[in-house]
Amino acid sequence: MTHASGTSEEMKPNNMLLHPLDMTAAPQPELLCIFGTGDLGRSLGLRLLQSGYRVVYGSRRPNDCGPLPLGAQVMTHAAAAQSASLIFICVHRDHYEFLEQMAHHLQGKVLVDLSNNLKKNMYPEANGSYLQRLVPKAFVVKGLNTLSAWALQNGLLARKQVYLCGDSTEAKQVVAQMATKLGLTVLDKGSLSAARELEDFPLQLFPEWRLPLSIAVGLTAFFFFYLLIRDVIYAYVENGSDISYxxxxxxxxxxxxIVALVMLSLCYLPGAIAAFLQLYRGTKYRRFPNWLDRWMLCRKQLGLIALGYAFLHAIYTFIIPIRYNVRHKLISRVVDEMKDNKTTPFYFDNTEAWGTDSFLALGMLGFFLFVLLGLTSLPSVGGTLSWREFSFIQSKLGHLTLFICTAHGYIYGWNKFLRPATYKWYTPPGYMLCLIVPSVVLVLKLLLLLPCVDRTLTRIRQGWERTQPREEMDEIKATNL
Structure with a gap:
């Protein structure tokens, strides 16, 4: 009994150490400090609290700074700075002077500068560099300035890329670990001299859309004036009729x-050019020309702008029956038939009926697939698809959409190509011009689908090269010798 009792007593301390309800030894979450109680500061604090951190705010008026996230503390700047080693600066550059006055409280602290400016080159030096000059003994890290208060409040941070720069590697690692815990993807841009570049990022106006928008505006202007000359000016000069309405x-x-179809074909033309370039070179390890790289990177934007033009085409088509001149023609025809006391007979032309119905059916089907392509290009939708599913929709269904929309254009003018009246002032109509680029793309795609071409291209994209590397050739020569 004594032995059993002793064993029980010896086991008791170990059982107490393993007790799951003993929370006294649990470490407290890390405390982070935020200077600034505006929209950005409050949103950042809320996100940090949701990620498991403790938050303290530094404010000029601790007792009158408005509602703050539940669970956050607020105190003076000096007291808040002393309580945390990582401080977020969420105030405008114009109010940085108070940081210089409390430089001794910030010594050895990591300061994350989230400030932005209203325009580029607003100040002679970057905000991050200015802050480092005011507080030379602190470790300034410029970053997270591309996050908006709205994105922080709504938790739209998954896989969002943010940038950091600073002269202290250790300080950047601390900030990067915190950002990763928030669900962000961090990219290190180097030393604090890159602060100006980071501050210019939020001021960029659709940098990825500039080339696609320029192409869309150029195509729109060209075809508008081209059709204006062929339709309106031609009718006025040759027939004396004013149809400017x-x-x-x-x-x-x-x-x-026209613009929608051309821009859709421009989404798939660079892929065909790249494929033939790889076939010509016999390798995938050589870079494409810069113009082709840039073209391929903006294919998504080209497709979305094309979808916008297709939407406009669908809307304008629906309102055609309510136009004044269309209603006037219908009413005039009815009045003329009543005056003559006769009805115009309905002549059934099977060929014309088939052409009209096919034209409308292909247009509706092409527009449906167009919308499907646009939806799957959205990150929230594309992220739910596997690589094979996304590739199937964007490539195979994309080329099918291009084929259907091109057929829609061909059927529109199937009985007009050989009519002399079609070529006003010896110029082809706009729908003929717009069929050139998509037809070229479809022919190139058809060539790439040939078994001998497709097999060779697949091998190249898997790493095979037509010419062996120099090292292998030297090794073969040495073996033969």
Missing amino acids: RIIISLANKVFP
Whole structure:
């Protein structure tokens, strides 16, 4: 009994150490400090609290700074700075003077500068560099300035890329670990001299959309003036009729589908060019020309702008029956039939009926697939698809969409290509011009689908090279010798 009792007593301390309800030894979450109680400061504090941190705010008026996230503390700047080693600066550059006055409290602290400016080159030096000069004994890290208060409040941070720069590697590692815990992807841009570049990022105006928008504006202007000359000016010069009222609806409804089809084909043309370039080179390890790289990187934007033009075409088509001149023609025809006391007979032309119905059916189907491509290009939708699913929709269904929309254009002019009246002033109509680029893309794609071409291209993309590397050739020569 004594032995058993002793064993029980010896086991008791170990059982107490393993007790799951003993929370006295649990470490407290890390305390982070935020200078600034505005929208950005409050949103950042809320996100930090949700990520498991403790938050303390530094404010000029601790007792009158508005509502703060539940669970956060607020105190003076000096007291808040002394309580944390990582401090977020969420105030404007114009109010940085108080930081110089409390430089002794910030010595050895990591200061994360989140400030931005209203325009580029607003100050002679970057905000991050200015802050480092005011507080020379602190470790300034410029970063997280591309985050908005709205994104922080709504938790839209998953896989979002943020940038950091600073002269202290250790300080950047501390900030990077915190950002990773928030769900962000961190990219180190180097020393604090890159602060100006980071501060210019939020001031960029659609940098990825500039080339696609320029192409869209150029195509729109070209086809608008081209059709204006062929339709409106030609009718006035040759026939003396003023049909300028058609510019707003009819002319625009010709331009929109033309630009949509051309831009859709421009999404797939660079891929075909790249494939033939790889076939010509016999390797995938050589870089594409810069113009082709840039073209391929903006294919998504080209497709979305094309979808916008297709939407405009669909809307304009629906309002055609309510236009004044269309209603006037219908009413005039009814009145003329009543005066003559006769009804115009319905002549059934099977060929014309098939052409019209096919034209409308292909247009609706092409527009549906167009919308499907646009939806899957959204990150929230594309992120739910596997690589194979995304590739199938964007490549195979994309080329099918291009084929259907091109067929839609061919059927529109199937009985007009050989009519002399079609070529006003010896110029082809706009729908003929817009069929050139998509037809070229489809022919190139058809060539790439040939078994002998597809097999060779697949091997190249898997790493095979037509010419062996120099090292292997030297090794073969040495073996033969």
